[in-house]
Amino acid sequence: MADASVIETGHEADFGDYVALLKPRVMSLVVFTALVGLLVAPVSVNPVIGFASILFIAIGGGASGALNMWWDADIDAVMKRTQGRPVPSGRVTGNNAMIFGLWLSVIAVLMLGLTANYLAAGLLAFTIFFYAVVYTMWLKRSTPQNIVIGGAAGAFPPMIGWAVATGSVGIESILMFALIFMWTPPHFWALALFMNQDYSKAGVPMLTVTHGKRVTRNHILVYTIALVPFALAIAFTSIGGPLYFAVSLVLNALFLKGAYDIWKRQEEQAETDNYATERKVFRISLYYLFLHFALLLVEATVKGFGYNMAAWPQWI
Amino acid sequence: MSGTDSKISDRRKRNNIMIGIVLFSFVGLVFAITVAKMMAGQNMEAFDHAVRPALEQAE
Numbered sequence: 407m408a409d410a411s412v413i414e415t416g417h418e419a420d421f422g423d424y425v426a427l428l429k430p431r432v433m434s435l436v437v438f439t440a441l442v443g444l445l446v447a448p449v450s451v452n453p454v455i456g457f458a459s460i461l462f463i464a465i466g467g468g469a470s471g472a473l474n475m476w477w478d479a480d481i482d483a484v485m486k487r488t489q490g491r492p493v494p495s496g497r498v499t500g501n502n503a504m505i506f507g508l509w510l511s512v513i514a515v516l517m518l519g520l521t522a523n524y525l526a527a528g529l530l531a532f533t534i535f536f537y538a539v540v541y542t543m544w545l546k547r548s549t550p551q552n553i554v555i556g557g558a559a560g561a562f563p564p565m566i567g568w569a570v571a572t573g574s575v576g577i578e579s580i581l582m583f584a585l586i587f588m589w590t591p592p593h594f595w596a597l598a599l600f601m602n603q604d605y606s607k608a609g610v611p612m613l614t615v616t617h618g619k620r621v622t623r624n625h626i627l628v629y630t631i632a633l634v635p636f637a638l639a640i641a642f643t644s645i646g647g648p649l650y651f652a653v654s655l656v657l658n659a660l661f662l663k664g665a666y667d668i669w670k671r672q673e674e675q676a677e678t679d680n681y682a683t684e685r686k687v688f689r690i691s692l693y694y695l696f697l698h699f700a701l702l703l704v705e706a707t708v709k710g711f712g713y714n715m716a717a718w719p720q721w722i
Numbered sequence: 723m724s725g726t727d728s729k730i731s732d733r734r735k736r737n738n739i740m741i742g743i744v745l746f747s748f749v750g751l752v753f754a755i756t757v758a759k760m761m762a763g764q765n766m767e768a769f770d771h772a773v774r775p776a777l778e779q780a781e
Contacts, residue, residue: 418730418733420733420736420737421736421737421740421741452758452762454754454755454757454758455755455758455759458751458754458755461751520755521755
């Protein structure tokens with residue numbers, strides 16, 4: 407009897423376990439960047455439609471998180487950081503996580519299509535596919551470039567938000583995509599430098615495991631340099647402005663300096679101070695992304711109040 | 723009822739209430755979306771396997 411087995415094993419999923427399947431912390435980033443994409447767009451959106459759209463984007467992102475946890479339960483069980491997740495800890499069965507993820511994906515995409523438009527819904531569907539299938543099922547276990555290409559999944563939300571408002575894809579939304587896309591590798595590799603043990607135990611081919619930390623340090627520097635032009639280019643589009651440009655200059659200088667410091671360091675130095683520089687750069691990278699998007703919001707608000715700097719060049 | 727039984731039924735009750743809240747919120751949200759779309763004057767008709775003159779005029 408179902409009841410008897412529940413008492414024997416002591417496992418029965420709580421509502422909170424299903425919420426945990428949606429990866430609420432990742433979701434908060436999705437909500438934030440999608441909201442910025444929606445609000446900076448030149449078309450205003452009815453608040454109810456805007457709220458519902460962001461909610462469905464968040465649910466779609468959460469659904470891909472549930473699918474990821476279903477597929478990666480074996481990896482999650484080995485890594486300290488992820489051992490307590492609902493599937494590896496046995497509170498939710500893998501099968502239930504899969505069904506939950508699939509249904510939420512369908513609901514989120516359909517509802518976004520009905521609420522906003524089918525371009526936004528299509529982009530959301532592609533994002534879920536990309537994260538669950540291309541990243542989780544394929545790249546994550548097969549190539550050390552996994553997070554480079556997988557980062558695209560995290561980069562789509564502002565583009566979806568923009569599509570909700572405008573019904574199209576613009577140079578602005580492509581640059582917002584590029585900003586997150588280029589930012590992801592140095593961000594995660596900085597994390598991987600001081601989390602190395604976990605990844606090697608789980609057999610995930612992180613760059614640090616397959617090619618060593620020296621190569622990872624080189625990669626961080628190269629990708630950070632490649633990121634800078636995309637971040638600065640946004641300043642000269644319709645959504646940028648002097649405020650964004652000024653702060654972006656500082657943030658990029660900080661991030662570049664951090665990447666240079668990581669590149670310059672020898673492994674022995676890093677071990678002596680327990681990866682202090684790597685941890686610091688990881689923290690800087692979080693502020694870097696958050697502040698860039700926050701500033702786009704500030705620029706939009708300032709323009710909304712009619713303070714438009716006519717002399718500011720809009721080259722892109 | 724033993725202590726374990728009542729603890730489990732308490733937990734189930736809490737879970738059911740949460741699911742209830744989520745479902746009712748969803749219904750409320752769909753209603754709000756409908757109202758918002760109608761107030762914006764959008765066409766509420768869609769393909770229905772029959773000729774709909776209003777749809778053709780809209781295009």
